[in-house]
Amino acid sequence: MASPSLADRRQAEVNERLSAKKVDGVVSVIRTFLKYAAIVLICRYAYLSVVVLAGKSTFADVGFRILGNIKVSDGIAYIFGGGGLVYGLGQRQLRRKNVERLTAVKNDLERRLDPNRTSSDLTRRGTTPPEDQA
C-alpha cells in the first residue's frame, strides 16, 4: 500500500487539531459550569446556615449535614491551610529562582562595564549567606 502523501498527512493533522479543539470546547463548558455551580452551592449553604443561626428555620438537608460534620469541616480547613502553605513556599522558591536566573547575566554585564563594581555578597539566590546567619 502506498504511504500517505504530504497533503494527506497535513489534512489528517488539521482534522486532529479540529477534533482536539471540539473536545476543548466541551470540557471548557463543563469546567465553567462546575466552577460557577460550586459558587452557587457555597452561597446557598452560607445563606442556609445564617437562616438557621437566626432561628428562623431548621434544616435536615444532606449537604447541610455533611458540611456540619466537624471532621469534614476540619478536613476542608486543613486542605485550605495546606494549600496556602504550599502556595507561599512555592512563590518564595519561584522568586529565588528568578533572582538567580536574572542576576547572573546582569552582574556579568555590569562587571564588564565596571570591573571595580562592588557586591552585596548575598547568595546567588538573593538570600543571606550562611556565614552571616546568627
Next chain:
Amino acid sequence: MNTPYIVLKSVLALAGLWVFIFYFWRDYRIDSFREQVFSIRDRLFLYAADSEFGFDSPAYKMLRNRMNVVLRYAHEFTMNRFLFFLIFRRSNRPSEVWNLDQAIEAVRSQREREKLQEFNLILAFAIFQFIVYRSFCLYLITRPIVGLSQMLLHVDYRQAMQNRPELAGSVERLESDAMEDAQREDCEAVGVA
C-alpha cells in the same frame, strides 16, 4: 459547637478554597512553568554560545522558537488535550517535530546532537509535569508520591518518560498544536497590518 456554626466555617473554608484553586493556584502553576522554561531556554542559549553549531543553526532556531511558543501558549496545555492526543494518537509524527528531528540530525557533532535531544526532552518533561501539577487535586495526590519515590528510590521520571514514547509523543503534539496556533496568529497579524 453547633451544626450551623460548623456549616458556616466549612462554607467559608470552601469559598477560600474556591478562590485559591481557580485563581491563585492556576496562575502560580503557569508562572512556575514559565520560569522553568525560561531557565531551559537560557541554558540552551549558553550551550549554543559555546557550541560548534552556533546561533544560526536551524536546530537551535527551531528549538528556541519551540520554547518561545511554549512560553506564550502555556495556558493552553491542558490535561484534556493531552489525554485526547494520548488516546487518539496517530502513527505519523507532526511535521514540526519531524522537521526538528531532521535539523538536529544535521548537526555534525554527535555529542551536540545528543545534548539538543536532551534539551527537547527536558522541555517535553517540563510540559508534562506542568499538565499534571496544574490541577490542585492531582498535585495533592502525585506530588508526595513523586517526591518520596525520587528521594527514597531515586526514580528518574525524565528517563521514564523517554522510555514511554507515547507520552512524549502526546506532549509533542501539544507543542505542535501551539506552534500551529502561533503561526496562524502571526499570519493574521501580518494580514491585519
